[in-house]
Amino acid sequence: MARNNGKHVSKKLVFLLSCAGFLGVALIADFFWASSSSLSSAYSSIASNWVLEKSETVVVPNVVKGKAVKSKNGTHDARILSGTFADLPGPELKWEKMASAPVPRLDGSAVQIKNLLYVFAGYGTIDYVHSHVNIYNFTDNTWGGRFNMPKEMAHSHLGMVTDGRYVYVISGQYGPQCRGPTSRTFVLDTKTKKWSDMPPLPVPRYAPATQLWKGRLHVMGGSKEDRHEPALDHWSIAVKDGKALEKKWKTEIPIPRGGPHRACVVADDRLLVIGGQEGDFMAKPGSPIFKCSRRSEVVYSDVYMLDDEMKWKTLPPMPKPDSHIEFAWVIVNNSILIAGGTTEKNPVTSRMILVGEVLQFNLRTMKWSVYGRMPYRIKTTLVGFWDGWLYFTSGQRDRGPDDPQPRKVVGETFRTKLHL
Template identity: 65%
Template structure:
């Protein structure tokens, strides 16, 4: 009886061994097939809903495999626009800000170089296509990474970086420019300073949210507002509002009726090198994203369809035309191989009725921190930092150039 039991156990063990060997052989064959396939087609994830497709992988004479990258890091297919160059701004500027009121474009501050920042406002007149008036800014006002919004007469300037390089901390003070009297005023300072916060006037209140915190790198999700009228604050303190779902600087912020949109942006930014007396910029990891959030009248955030590609440095790079938000240029995710910044060369459209994105044009070159406006059927942009050429999307020269193109939507 015992002898029979052992024999049957051995038989079961032998069967299990045979099955195991068969599964192992099948797995090894499948793995070999997968490796062979990956030599010709590979998906490298970079962010949710975005991939880089490697179209080719082959051996060079040196035996090192090469890859051709496309998708997120390539220019998107877009119609050609006929661009006309207009008079350049009096100075080149990077990370400046701009507001369009009537037939005038007010262009604020910005870097001339990393070691030099502007402390004035240049004014462009669309009627005669000339740069003329220059306004000096208050000495205490930030020179870059500003939050800015306007009600059609008064321009509200919030927080930002004071000084060159990567100076910390940001300043919490706020200013108001009356564009009719050319006089400056103040609002109560922010509860905490921020770099490049999303800023907009919505439902009678000045809203400030996100941006980078005091170390210039950590994203903030705080959201504050204050009631304003005729260039004055109607309250003594900022009200704490519902936080934005994702923090960070360099985003477009647009009001449309009972909706407030916050578009694109990034998490992280350059920081000052430890111990540097001039706050020399030191590179840090940044994550650029395509997220779009909408705040409704019930003060609830909703995530909408993302931009066609991740995009940042677009605070003043937008304009509303015929029920659409138009966004010009920017920066996308860093190149996955050389880790260098990649500039954006497309014009994007976001339809406010359908809440859908499209790509409607190409720029004369890739460029970030453009200052954008629209006048008599033409889309204008000026300033920013352009690419190194058609085949190199890395940033190089800081510009003061102005361009325009007809745009029919």
């Protein structure tokens, strides 16, 4: 009996140990599967942002052999994808860090009058917008002077230009997140710091291209009232000494391609419109705070020039598509320099990609080149030039050297000596 009981206990023990062994094997297998899945996911994330400098293509390794790469835009069988969003090769520039702006700004605006850079409005965060002006003095490299904007004035996506004393402020978005635009226009007298009204635009616009040309204030393109649909409209009004000489805006020849966030430059008595995009974030339907919701965007490299006959001509395109550059340019020695911006989205992840180059357009040869590289990629930065130095301040920078996606809104100021 005792011997029989021992055998019975031994059989039960073997059975229990076998079950425990099977359970252990299952747990170990599950652990390795989860680790493999997690590693594969992480590698996919890295691969989707893989950028090879000094190359026309971007190589995305296949994580799972024999399977296609899936994305929001569909399935990609090829391992080599278009590299239009990749960093462009260019000389390394020596950048010197200066005093940071009093507040960080995204989608802010700026004009330079002699040695002063007037910096307006912009987002502090997606839920907070600035409604004041800061001034940077290039002579002593300090920030000083602050005054408020009119309460009715837009806070971002402004059209803006100066004649050397008066600053004309056109339309733009009123409030944080993705709120609606206004058609209101204002003029600032920088000597007296006083504001006055001008006739409103016929309809509101987001980030219209704005410039003074041949005694008239020109406003073109931008986004329509839904913040997404590109506008082709072009209006002008005669102005002098901060006052409108006409009661209504005049309809001009439409711009060939609409959209916001483009540079608008007058050089050699020619009006140029450079880069930009079609589409933008929109307010989420029904959101009480007008929460921003991503929509499709197309960034382009188009350059157009308006001639004396009021006809648009197409000029050589930029080296890469570039947007969010409306206040990121200066003219130096017959060249237009443009700093940073955004380019085409990553073709796999559809995520926004920032630009880290200073692009140069030679007005004599009508050719583009890469003047040099910035300390980091950045969009909606605000640019000035003084005494041989190129300055930029504020904007939204990248996540690091190996990740060109936007992250932190900054107020940092840098400068580099130009040799043009």
